[in-house]
Amino acid sequence: MTAMNTQWRLAARPVGLPKPSDWEYVEEPAPEPSDGQFTVQLEYLSLDPAMRGWMNEGRSYVPPVGIGEVMRAGGIGRIVDSRHADYGVGERVFGVFGVQRFAISDGAGVMRVDTTLAPAPVQLGVLGMTGLTAYFGLLDIGRPEPGQTVVVSGAAGAVGSVAGQIARIKGCRAVGIAGGPEKCEWLTQELGFDAAIDYKRGDLRAQLRECAPDGVDVYFDNVGGEILDEVLRRLARGARVVICGAISQYNAEQPPKGPANYMQLLVMRASMTGFLVFDFAKRYPEGVAQLAKWLQSGELRSREDVVSDGLDKFPEVFLMLFRGENTGKLILQLTEDGP
């Protein structure tokens, strides 16, 4: 192989939204696999809000990306060279291969991707970590019961759009919170949410009162900040708040604002619980099977926002997540030929 690899490495710990100077673009000859390794040519990168957290110093559920290291990201690619007994050239695989064109892997944490089941972008979305996060977070942590009201923030995002649909499938009243009329219309018209709240329209309190007249039994939170605070005011007795993310706070330059109304947990005998999808790894097959079944029956819709600008534009495309510019799963396509 004489191909060139290109990479985005972390150059500095961002303060606020990542700037161009926080990244280093590196071009170098593509690496060769050693014994027991293979080379993946990346086709699709999964762009996720959680990546912003990995760029920060400090204790978290995974170590931070080091300065000078290739930025961490999940992706799907094709094996183009192999000295690994179990993986052959031409196979499609998912793994945390990083923001680069070619990655070397020994197979650790790698999963085969069957694109006869669904196209690669769907496998990064509804049938990937995104769908599994919604599935286990909503069902195992949120424990919604038929007839209950489930409110999802970041509802037009990758995880939120799946969580709300699962709530609807389970017989709940699904209420989504999103920014702007187009997203809200998509939620109610296309995804079957019972109601949508446009937080950009203002008066979140009145909108919540109208859309969740009996209170909120399950709140699946992707955003944190003021929206979390308002929903806490509207909890029903025994409510479960699922902490999946806090995108409104990821680029905050001030220490994050805590939920001032957290004492509603006492008033309403409610709980707030954080989770990570990785803890459900043993049950991924169950989750994927169920999600695939819903997808096939048409009960669950998948939407990927695939940006085909290629690797060069990664820093800009990544910011779409924090500007609310994506609808559904944001994916960066690296190759032109597609799945």
Next chain:
Amino acid sequence: MTAMNTQWRLAARPVGLPKPSDWEYVEEPAPEPSDGQFTVQLEYLSLDPAMRGWMNEGRSYVPPVGIGEVMRAGGIGRIVDSRHADYGVGERVFGVFGVQRFAISDGAGVMRVDTTLAPAPVQLGVLGMTGLTAYFGLLDIGRPEPGQTVVVSGAAGAVGSVAGQIARIKGCRAVGIAGGPEKCEWLTQELGFDAAIDYKRGDLRAQLRECAPDGVDVYFDNVGGEILDEVLRRLARGARVVICGAISQYNAEQPPKGPANYMQLLVMRASMTGFLVFDFAKRYPEGVAQLAKWLQSGELRSREDVVSDGLDKFPEVFLMLFRGENTGKLILQLTEDGP
């Protein structure tokens, strides 16, 4: 009866710490019971941080005390007049009789008090709502396991001192957070806490690291504010945070500060759950029986801070709670003869 009743009524909704002008002192002839009612002469009033919340306007787990109404409080007294078939003169009873000398009751929510089991102050403390709050909050919501680290804030207060002792009885490492060396010494020397943290000494973070080297498995929170925020930084994986109270915020004139580090719930796959003892009413007999057994065996110690200044001084004595001036259960004694 020709005795005079004296009452403290709520005159205004306090801003910050209640001021003298927020109360109205009323003297009027003691009421006479109608058919199906009895009159209680109050002997001991339970003074609790939660009473401050009842003085505020707005949605909570009980309606606020109305302006002009007798301040709500639990208490123990003796029946001095009765036209009720089930309650006779001379019986000792507990009920939410209010901050007054004589109360009329139809028996709703009233419990008989057996002072051969323990003196009346203990029945308002360890064997009353206080002990039951610690019992159900720690065991049912916190679910501590032997060997785990249980941290209790407000540990020298009425509920905290019992919660920490139950943690110790259950084989946990009990760590108390309290204000000042005397309280801390009381926790470790008298109550058998494994360690105590004096938050007034400063550097709470370092003290927590030292006292909970393996992280905090259960945090029983009575105070909220900065202490809650620091403990969240130190949660162990799968930790349970029990929200029992937030005394540091009850007199805040600004909107309360939310726990800025709540995303540690996600990092540590932890939960934060609020509860109210009233929801366990059916299991009170179980709780009282167990607490009495521990008390009798000497495993559990009771301490009441009985102030015998009488009803006149109620507004001042009530403030002791928020100034950290009581150790153990704060009780106002109204009669001189005692139990």
